Amino acid sequence: MPLARLIPCLDVAHGRVVKGVSFVGLRDVGDPVELAELYSDGGADELVLLDITATPEESATMTSVVERVADVLTIPFTVGGGVRSVDDASRLIESGADRVSLNSAALADPSLITKIASRFGSQAVVVAIDAGADVVYTHGGRVATTTATVPWAVEACERGAGEILLTSIRQDGQRSGYDLALTVAVRNAVTIPVIASGGAGSARHVAEALRVTDAALVASIVHENPTGLAGLRREIEALGIELRPLEETHG
């Protein structure tokens, strides 16, 4: 089985990386291309770029960000936010994204998962699930649906998703650790890899997640200290998790 993956997530609004808690008080933290390169150099195994505005008006801006990131990045990256159709997915993949992440559009029309997977392969389709105690939420975790989390993950898998990005809305932003029980429940129910998300406050938290699942998303823990990613990796490795060996960057 592949090595455990550490995946920083960049929230993008209007072509800039922003930081904020629950969409409130967004603060500009930098240029997506510069931060993507910084994280790549620091040993990120992949990146996720999330368009948190996700409005049709912003799609051209996001496409341009994706193109610029693709031209400098030599690791894979997933783009999410505002992917509502096969055309949206095509546009992002042709701009250089390796994978697209579907969230509310997949809930509204699960056949979208199959359509994108049959064109670009399952490995190109991530289904993001914002999970509460039992049910899936939308609108950045503010609106509860009646869809139960584990059955939805199973359906997404059966319809051709290549990975689940599972965010615990209870833990998100709390920095007190991932929801391991939720992660295990979903992972045991599907045959595709699962990325744990929401709650990382320390290397120990990340290591705990990587003991039970395939990959861990990190956000605030790295955004507060973007040059500290290499150190975070070493701490995680010291806790017994095997990550990909990094070699010296060539000049």
Add this chain to the structure above:
Amino acid sequence: MSDVVVVDYGAGNTRSVRAALRRLGHASVVSSDTSAIREADFVVLPGVGSARSAMQHLDDTGASNALRQRFSEGRSTLGICLGMQLAMETSEEDGGVKGLGLLEGDVVRLSEGRVPRLGWSIVKPWGQAYYFAHSYAVRSNDTVANVEGVTVAVRRESFLGVQFHPEKSGPAGLEFLDQCLSLV
């Protein structure tokens, strides 16, 4: 050496391959033109998408025969991921697809572990980790490297195929690509 053609088959991510080549100082063009593919010093057959639609596109444009011709004339081709799988005789993807038949062997769905296989694995002969994203794998007598029983590289005469994505494998991947190009 600047004459690199990245084969266009209507789906997928040629941008990253070109960006990686550019970093290594190689200009490239994305093309499905048969004479460009046949004559180029180096051709990359990239890999994203489904086997059936990729082969359909290669057959429709004549790129299939151009790839077979350049192979028979000993010119170098690198197949990446699906691009490597397309070089085999058959694939069981999409209910069965006939490939380019440059190499003897077939392509079957992965049966072990989580599928798709996503992430980095160390490839022993080269001692480096590379990035994988695939649901199908090659079975061939031309295998030159494997990871956990899965073929990750094949080579026959002037065709080299890799299951991983060198263009997405950081400095190790760039170094691998550079070595491929330096052999031409």
